[in-house]
Amino acid sequence: MEKTTIPDGQVHYELLYIISNKFSENELDPIKDRVTKLITDQGGTITLSNDWGKKRLAYAIKGFYHGYYHLLEFNLEPSKTKFIDNTLRLSSEILRHQILKTKLRTEEELKAIETLKAKIAEKQAALAPVVETSSEDKAAEAPKAKAADKAAETKVELSDLDNKLDQIIDTDNLL
Amino acid sequence: MTNQVIKATKSCWFCQNQWLDIDYKDTDSLKKFTNFYGQILPKRRTGVCAGHQRDLANAVKRARIMALLLFTNR
Known part of the structure; x- marks a missing residue:
């Protein structure tokens, strides 16, 4: 110590x-x-x-x-x-x-923080699906569902684009 | 109905979890308090108490300087 x-x-x-x-x-x-x-x-x-x-x-x-x-x-x-x-x-x-x-932290404090973080992650994992279903229930069924589908499609495309851009940038840097 | 959702989250996240101080290197937790464009969310949206909101704003700004978070989204 x-x-x-x-x-x-x-x-x-x-x-x-x-x-x-x-x-x-x-x-x-x-x-x-x-x-x-x-x-x-x-x-x-x-x-x-x-x-x-x-x-x-x-x-x-x-x-x-x-x-x-x-x-x-x-x-x-x-x-x-x-x-x-x-x-x-x-x-x-x-x-x-x-x-x-910064504060100088003891090993015990660091451990306590890590356990807290793990607990928070668990809580959020448990909470996340509940929040989603509740918001969906409130929404009108047909039009909102369509919108969600559209949003999902565009999201997939965007993530793909981001990945491609990252790849291009990486190759440029290597050159 | 929307009011209920907001009320449910309206207690300081950092006071509840008893964090000693807000770390600018912990970008995953800071990202929750910024919107899509990388702007810091106001106190009325985050539900964070005044003292922690100030620390949080400083942490986000420090993370931005070190290129851990965005200044603005492209």
Whole structure:
């Protein structure tokens, strides 16, 4: 339980950054090492390092539709975050980054949150069909059913289109 | 009839579930509070209490900056 205490004069931060997609997965480790070294050189200690892998971005950043997400949690003196923020902003390898203050959570708390999430998912799974049937019952039968059918058709088409677009974008990036 | 449906959901989702704070990285739960165009839904639609609505709005904005959520739908 050494991790649960923060040294005096330091604050617990989290840093999420996106590495550009122009690098292959073999080239990522040196970049991540450079970022962790940046923090440790300033006297910080890293408490958590979480790799999210390659993810699709919600919108294009500098022409890239994909990026490698990496999450770090660390303790650091507040005056030194400005330097890290600046160097990350100036580096060409990193598309975006965000440093935020966070609570340092114990393992018990994390477990409690996970169990809560599982419970919520169960509840929603149980509730979802009930809500649908109730709304359908209220609706007038014939015209609404037709509309629903139409909506279902268009939805399928849209999802297909989205998938195709994703494929096209992926191939463009590879070229 | 529609009023009943809204009333049923009108208690703060985050107060009920006793979340310590709203995480901007948890996009699945944030998506519930945005509409098709990616806009943040108002308090009267979400039923979230004022304090949590403020946290929620901040979380959505942070998620947008990190390209986890959309600013606007295409």
